[in-house]
Amino acid sequence: MKLIKTLSLYIILFATSTLLAQKAKIKKAEKSYNAFAYSKAINIYEEIADKEVESTDLLKKVGNSYYFNADLANAKKWYDKLFNKEGEIEPEYYFRYSHSLKSIGNYEKADKIMSSFYTLTNSSDKRGILFEKTPDYLEKIKIQSDRYEIENLNINSKYSDFAPSFYNNKLIFSSERDTILVSKNKDDDRVFLDLFSSDISSDEKLNQVIKFSSSINTEFHESTSVFTSDGNTVYFTRNNFSNNKLKKDSKGTIKLKIYKASKNSNGEWSSGDELPFNNDEYSVAHPSLNLEENKLYFSSDMPGGYGLSDIYEVDINPDGTFSSPKNLGEEINTEGRETFPFISKNGKLYFSSNGRPGLGGLDIYVITLSDNITDKTIYNLGEPINSSFDDFSFIIDDETKKGYFASNRPDGKGKDDIYRFCEALPLVENKNKIDEEIVITNSQEQNIEIEKQTIRKDVTPEKNLVTPAPNLRFNPIYFDFDRYNIREDAKSELNKIILAMKEYPNIKVEIKSHTDSRANNIYNMKLSNKRAIATINYLVKRKIERSRLSSTGYGETKLKNNCSNGIKCLEKKHKQNRRAEFVIIYN
Structure with a gap:
């Protein structure tokens, strides 16, 4: 009996000391968080999260710490968990979650979240109003x-x-x-x-x-x-x-x-x-x-x-x-x-x-x-x-x-x-329509060409918007004339693809590479294949499995405009054809 009492006392003391230690860590994390020392706060909060149930308050503060530390990809992971929990979430988290989703290229879901933000703020927040007034904002940015x-x-x-x-x-x-x-x-x-x-x-x-x-x-x-x-x-x-x-x-x-x-x-x-x-x-x-x-x-x-x-x-x-x-x-x-x-x-x-x-x-x-x-x-x-x-x-x-x-x-x-x-080119002012087609991809592995129109779907506020395979959208990347190296401006788009592929291991990517019409057909076919390979190599070097990537070189067979053989065109028109497009394949 004495042994049992002694063991019980040790268990109580251990539990009490553990609880006190956790409270001390939480207090330390709160102090760092309130002092805007977000890197310190993240380390402590994540240590706490490994040892106890992740409360709504904890998820908010870890997500916020990453968000205000400009690490939106990691903020997104914690906001994912937050939006999967039961309970009311303040509108501001919808705004932050939307920005975090964009960091991995998930604009479709980001826009759904912003639609919910607009509704939850009773159409009174200018951020939501501007979003609702410009459903074609990505097209305007593309211009x-x-x-x-x-x-x-x-x-x-x-x-x-x-x-x-x-x-x-x-x-x-x-x-x-x-x-x-x-x-x-x-x-x-x-x-x-x-x-x-x-x-x-x-x-x-x-x-x-x-x-x-x-x-x-x-x-x-x-x-x-x-x-x-x-x-x-x-x-x-x-x-x-x-x-x-x-x-x-x-x-x-x-x-x-x-x-x-x-x-x-x-x-x-x-x-x-x-x-x-x-x-x-x-x-x-x-x-x-x-x-x-x-x-x-x-x-x-x-x-x-x-x-x-x-x-x-x-x-x-x-x-x-x-x-x-x-x-x-x-x-x-x-x-x-x-x-x-x-x-x-x-x-x-x-x-x-x-x-x-x-x-x-x-x-x-x-x-x-x-x-x-x-x-x-x-x-x-x-x-x-x-x-x-x-x-x-x-x-x-x-x-x-x-x-x-x-x-x-x-x-x-x-x-x-x-x-x-x-x-290189001036601002395009007072222009509300797109001159060229935009290629996006749906979940059935089909390219849908949308020309001069906008598709919009009303979304009511909901919390459980996390999907295992979202409909991702990535912009084409472009190449210099007669080159296949990855340009600096292309890397930001490829990095979005990397983040998305790491976040969603069920997707694959097909790379469709193209050239302009200058040089002969055989040369251009080889050049487009080199561009596709260079794109794949960039992704593989950054820990994307080669088995999840495929490519096709089209040479000059799928031009975006009428700049074919013998047609004189401005360089900016030829540039539109020197591209690689991305098709998302969902398993």
């Missing part, structure tokens, strides 16, 4: 796509590199490099950023990277800069700090502020003074100047806005003072994030948003702000500038049509990479 050639910069590191800006013949950008071992935020374990500089050579290549200025760079965050045309003044983003110590708001969060620094006659920069409309209780960040340098645009989460962050402007008066911030209004801002504004010399506002119908994550949009322009349409820049991941901090030189942007798409070198681009 704007393939206008840019992009290239991953050689200066990117394995860390985060973003926020490029023009400064004389240099590129200034933000990076975590060289700060990884010396400067971390103790609250969220994130590495602080500094501003770096790289000379742009005559052949447009970037040379050695050096830190921009020891006067401006501190042990805390410095990022997103813009320079006056004379090169003597810079506006930039920095952490809120005073006397070399970070300052927190009333909730314990460190906010961002915009600073202004000037260069003296010796070429030395001042440390910078904060602008008068900064505030300890909200962030003001990502400055951009108009051509006349009498207006400053920026992003902020200040009270009175429309969403998580809005775009604002202030007037810069002749005496150097500033007007009160003015919100650009609901024409531009949504309940989501509008951020990283850039004003080009011709008055176009480029900005990133996740509140508008797009490819997923932050997409880059453009609108002309001039009062003389009647077209106030906001255009998605399309692929390859945009992807199903975060695309942001876009800048362009209107004269050369060249510029830079950043993205966290998975084919990069680090967490965020900077890409160079050249705009």
Whole structure:
């Protein structure tokens, strides 16, 4: 009897200690989560999830941690579990789930979820309204796509590199490099950023990277800069700090502020003074100047806005003072994030948003702000500038049509990479119909060609929308003339296929490869086969089983237009034919 009592006591003590340990872990995870230290929170939450029943609250917080850490593919896995549980789910999770689904290319299901979001918000949320008003948003994005050639910069590191800006013949950008071992935020374990500089050579290549200025760079965050045309003044983003110590708001969060620094006659920069409309209780960040340098645009989460962050402007008066911030209004801002504004010399506002119908994550949009322009349409820049991941901090030189942007798409070198681009074709404005056919695939392994029409199905709110084999849609990839290497812009689409095939092991993919009509038929047939093989090899190298892939080379036998032998066509028409299309086969 004594032995039984002793064993019972040990069991009770063990159970109690285990319970206390779990509670301690949950408390630690909550602390990290509330401090926006999402990477730390993920590690603890997933450890908890391995040992106990996954509660609704746990699923939400793990999904959110991945979502706000810009890891949408993993966020999707946890939101899958959340939407399979019984119980009410807040509308905002429908929005996040939709974006997460787009990261693996499942636009069909993402759109169903957004339809539910629209219904659940009683048609009052602009994100849902914009989605409902543009059921053909993917077609509109396709119209704007393939206008840019992009290239991953050689200066990117394995860390985060973003926020490029023009400064004389240099590129200034933000990076975590060289700060990884010396400067971390103790609250969220994130590495602080500094501003770096790289000379742009005559052949447009970037040379050695050096830190921009020891006067401006501190042990805390410095990022997103813009320079006056004379090169003597810079506006930039920095952490809120005073006397070399970070300052927190009333909730314990460190906010961002915009600073202004000037260069003296010796070429030395001042440390910078904060602008008068900064505030300890909200962030003001990502400055951009108009051509006349009498207006400053920026992003902020200040009270009175429309969403998580809005775009604002202030007037810069002749005496150097500033007007009160003015919100650009609901024409531009949504309940989501509008951020990283850039004003080009011709008055176009480029900005990133996740509140508008797009490819997923932050997409880059453009609108002309001039009062003389009647077209106030906001255009998605399309692929390859945009992807199903975060695309942001876009800048362009209107004269050369060249510029830079950043993205966290998975084919990069680090967490965020900077890409160079050249705009080959102008924006297609005031065009509501597609000039060419779009090939999509249904679950019966048939190609359906839809020309100049939109199919839409009303969806009522439901929770259990997870299907083992969704009707996926992937865009074609394109090739350079007489080449079969995989271009940088094609990798983002192939990476979607990789994510989808890993997520759904029951699907196979057939690759249908094509050429334009130049060269003879036999040569083009061989070239199309090489393109198909190169595509398969790209997927296989990234752990997709070869047995799940098949290919057919069609040469020039299935042209998308009338550019056949002997017909003179513009290069952009030939380009439409140099493609590989993807057919999803469901087992």
